[in-house]
Amino acid sequence: MSTVFDDAMARFAPELPLAVGFSGGADSTALLVACARRWPGQVLAVHVHHGLQAAADDFEHHCADLCRQLGVPLQVHRVDARAAPGDSPEDAARQARYAVFGALRPEPSLPAPVRCVALAHHADDQVETLLLALSRGAGLPGLAAMPARMVRGGMVFHRPLLDVTAAQIRDWLRAQKLSWIEDPSNGDARYTRNRIRAEVLPALERAFGPVHATFARSAAHAAQAQQLLAEVAAGDLAAAGDPPRIAALRQLSRARRANLLRHWLAAQGDAARPSAVQMEALLDQIEACRTRGHRIHLKAGRGAVQRDGEVLRWYNCPPLPKASR
Template sequence: MTQSLDAAMRGFQPALPLAVGLSGGADSTALLLACARQWPGQVVAFHVNHGLQAAAATFEQHCQALCAGLNVPLHIQKVDASARDGQSPEDAARIARYKAFSALARMETAQPAIQSIAIAQHADDQVETLLLALSRGAGLAGLSAMPARWQRDGIDYHRPLLAVSAADIRLWLAEQGATFVDDPTNTDENFTRNRIRARLLPALQAAFPQFRDTFARSASHAAQAQALLDEVAQQDWSGVCADGDSQPRIKQVQLLSRARQANLLRHWLKLTYQVIPSTAQLEELLDQVAACTTRGHRIHIKVGQGFVQRNGPGLAWYNP
């Protein structure tokens, strides 16, 4: 169920000290203000300057003024978030941002060290993420949308406002008399997420007023199903790999059903190489595994930025 910001914060119990990712926009401004009030002296702010737009200096100035008023230490990291070939600007910015958060957490001199980082994504962001996944034909991992809590580089990340709507956050800020910076790119409909926000969310609100709750429930069901598939993959993994080996043995893979082969190979590529195959790539790989019945059969299929190939009795991925 969607919540008020105050209710969401009452249920948020991170390990302290806590860092808040602060962009200067409405959502992160509200989160920092709420966290600083709830845990005075235990909160710092991390601001990442992506260097992608002229307004970046304005964001930074707002963050400096806000943190000075709250007596919250602010740490700023400038990054190069330029997209590489085949990478979306959003993906490039997200990757650069999380690398910066990890670097800032290691640099923070507070004792004890930063234990948790809070991100201000909210219920509308969750709906947009789910709709983006649907538009791309995503599987269960994509349809799970964003988790409320996860771990990265040994740090606990939290999204405490994931059940709070964007409108409720702005209403709460107005009640506090707090100011924030509007990102001009948020209205640029060249970005798919912005088109969803501007065109689809109002239509959903009119047709299905409870869509934030029902969509979140669907994402939760998908996440639970994905967790079960991960457990199955782990069980299958022990049967297709020799002890200490990271290469699935082809003959053992062939003993599984095609659905379990797909689940296992997707799990192997993501876990071992941080590679996610497209549907077409995975289908081709499964066909080649099924056809691999002779010693001389060759497997060489592009997956991600590299290739899966046969390596003796097993499969390996490499990036030339």
């Protein structure tokens, strides 16, 4: 009998060959086994060794054993995923993983280079992501949660299990008589996601019943609205120029100006993403910029936005303020 997991995998149609992010946990084990069975000789397992806990070597050995049984080539990438002071450990580990997928080694056993990656995020992860975004006061990009497909660094990432719960994945594994490893850090209450999983989600389900489908629907609505805003921003940026002309920015409403600036800064990279406070300060300065001598030099993300003649520019390493021309 077909399961929810089987149905999700039947709908999955990636470009081959395919890399699968493989931690050794339940979710990535199920994804790897299903992909290896469906596309033999076309799948590469990729294990990221974060080096953050004593059990990391055991995870690697477990992954290697299963890949030998499946006949799937395995690449192990060791990274330094320690977070800088003040940064999120979870975000540092996530960034390290994406860097690995952007620099995969050629795999001789595959018929072509890998351009496609499958990740095992599931419905519970999606709910946690949405709740995290709400707790941080995120805008539409955050409330859209995780997309089923995205392109990053020239690589296409798929999340085929976003409609499948963690419990359904484990039921499938038990039916297949497959084992997996449990990451001990999943029970560590210092991590916000773990507290959401252990405390918040059970309380929501007691109050409202199953929330996975309704939360996913809200995330999909947010994603659709964000797509519309992105299209408006792209049109406005084309009219204002890139880099944007201050005079053109001043012709837009404050909300539309903010939408254009977020779109423009996002294109500069993650380091350019401004906080809400930084964006409000930038909008105020643009509104006040009525003379040729008005300076603009404001922090934005890990760099700065500065007036350069009649346009705005973003600098990764903030230059010293200078008079406008």
